[in-house]
Amino acid sequence: MKKNIDITYINKDFESRVRLGIMSALMVKDWVTFVDMKEILQLSDGNLASHAAALENKKYIEVKKAFIGKKPETSYRATPEGRSAFQKHIEALEKLIHRL
Amino acid sequence: MSEYHNDLKHIRNIMERSTTFLSLSGLSGVGAGFAALAGVLVTFFILDRNQISYFDGKPNSINPETEIEIAIVALITLVLGLTSGLWFSWQKSQKQNLPFWTSSAKELLIAGAMPLLAGGLFSIILWKYDLFFLIAPAMLIFYGLALLSASKYTHKDIFYLGFCEVVLGLIAALVPGYGLVFWGLGFGILHIFYGTMMYYKYK
Numbered sequence: 001m002k003k004n005i006d007i008t009y010i011n012k013d014f015e016s017r018v019r020l021g022i023m024s025a026l027m028v029k030d031w032v033t034f035v036d037m038k039e040i041l042q043l044s045d046g047n048l049a050s051h052a053a054a055l056e057n058k059k060y061i062e063v064k065k066a067f068i069g070k071k072p073e074t075s076y077r078a079t080p081e082g083r084s085a086f087q088k089h090i091e092a093l094e095k096l097i098h099r100l
Numbered sequence: 101m102s103e104y105h106n107d108l109k110h111i112r113n114i115m116e117r118s119t120t121f122l123s124l125s126g127l128s129g130v131g132a133g134f135a136a137l138a139g140v141l142v143t144f145f146i147l148d149r150n151q152i153s154y155f156d157g158k159p160n161s162i163n164p165e166t167e168i169e170i171a172i173v174a175l176i177t178l179v180l181g182l183t184s185g186l187w188f189s190w191q192k193s194q195k196q197n198l199p200f201w202t203s204s205a206k207e208l209l210i211a212g213a214m215p216l217l218a219g220g221l222f223s224i225i226l227w228k229y230d231l232f233f234l235i236a237p238a239m240l241i242f243y244g245l246a247l248l249s250a251s252k253y254t255h256k257d258i259f260y261l262g263f264c265e266v267v268l269g270l271i272a273a274l275v276p277g278y279g280l281v282f283w284g285l286g287f288g289i290l291h292i293f294y295g296t297m298m299y300y301k302y303k
Contacts, residue, residue: 020107024114032118032203039199040118090111093104 010096011089013058018043018051023086026061026078034074052076060085121204121254123193126302129261129295131184136287139177140280143170147280162232171227181287204253212250215242236279240269240286255302261294 014020021041025032032040038048055061060082064075078086116122150166162170193200219242226235247262265286272282 017110020110021114024111025118028115028119029203036118036203039202040114090108093108096104097108 010092011085013055013060014086014089016051018047019055022048022052022055022076023060023078023082026076027083027086031064031075031077034076037076055082058082117198119204119253121202121208122302123189123196123198123200123205124254124258124298125188125192126295126297126299127188127192128185129291129298131188131295132181133288133291133293133295135177135180135184136291137284137289138180139173140284140288142173143280146170146173167227208250208253211253212246215246215249218242219246233276233279234273236283237269237273240265240272240282242269243286244269255298257294257298257301261290264290 014023018041022037025037025040034048034052037043037052038045041048052061052063056063059079061076062079064077066073066075146166146169150163152162152166190200192198219239222242223235223238226232226238244262244265244267247258247265249262251259251262268282268286268290272279272286275282
């Protein structure tokens with residue numbers, strides 16, 4: 001029975017590679033701009049935007065829109081909820097691996 | 101199950117990539133090291149030609165033309181060192197398909213720039229007061245501090261390199277007259293040593 005407990009922490013929201021990547025970057029950095037995130041994860045605009053929006057809906061990340069001159073700049077940061085959910089997700093992954 | 105393994109690997113990879121400047125090439129250090137050694141040799145010949153023994157440990161009176169000559173050699177050495185440093189790291193980023201001008205690259209630059217700038221200005225001030233024997237130790241110490249502060253954003257080896265440079269600079273300050281030798285050791289030999297090591301480590 002104990003085994004099942006771990007699996008409940010495997011978070012479906014983080015199953016996509018892109019979301020996993022966004023959260024990983026935001027765990028170690030504070031605000032990350034859209035452009036930097038794209039470079040870190042090597043993604044296209046649309047791909048990043050849709051996954052970021054999904055994480056924002058879940059309140060795992062917050063979005064800040066600022067203007068640098070006339071150019072809009074979007075930045076992301078992990079919320080405390082997002083951090084703890086992702087932390088649990090990593091721990092669950094690690095436990096699952098060690099069990100094998 | 102290996103899917104979970106891959107997930108963890110991916111997480112680690114992204115975390116590293118978002119905080120560290122990975123393009124730093126060992127060859128950058130080797131290139132800068134050889135530029136430094138060449139600079140030391142040329143300076144040595146200039147001093148020798150003027151019959152100035154650098155090893156007296158006494159404050160030497162250098163005529164203004166020689167001073168300018170040495171300053172030009174120093175500038176050329178700096179440009180060569182920086183160019184080779186940037187060139188090899190740029191090459192590495194292209195080859196490994198890593199982004200070059202990342203936010204970590206910027207953070208690395210900012211962290212390193214302050215001590216470097218202070219060190220450069222301080223060296224010019226020492227020169228103004230004719231305290232030549234302290235210039236080499238000051239450059240080594242400030243450069244080492246710059247590396248220590250920048251090491252947070254790149255490979256950990258840079259931390260140890262910075263530490264060695266600071267120690268070498270302090271020793272150099274205690275042994276006046278051997279500044280050029282210590283400068284060559286710090287900017288030449290240490291760079292080549294660490295550069296070679298890092299080149300093989302992060303291939």
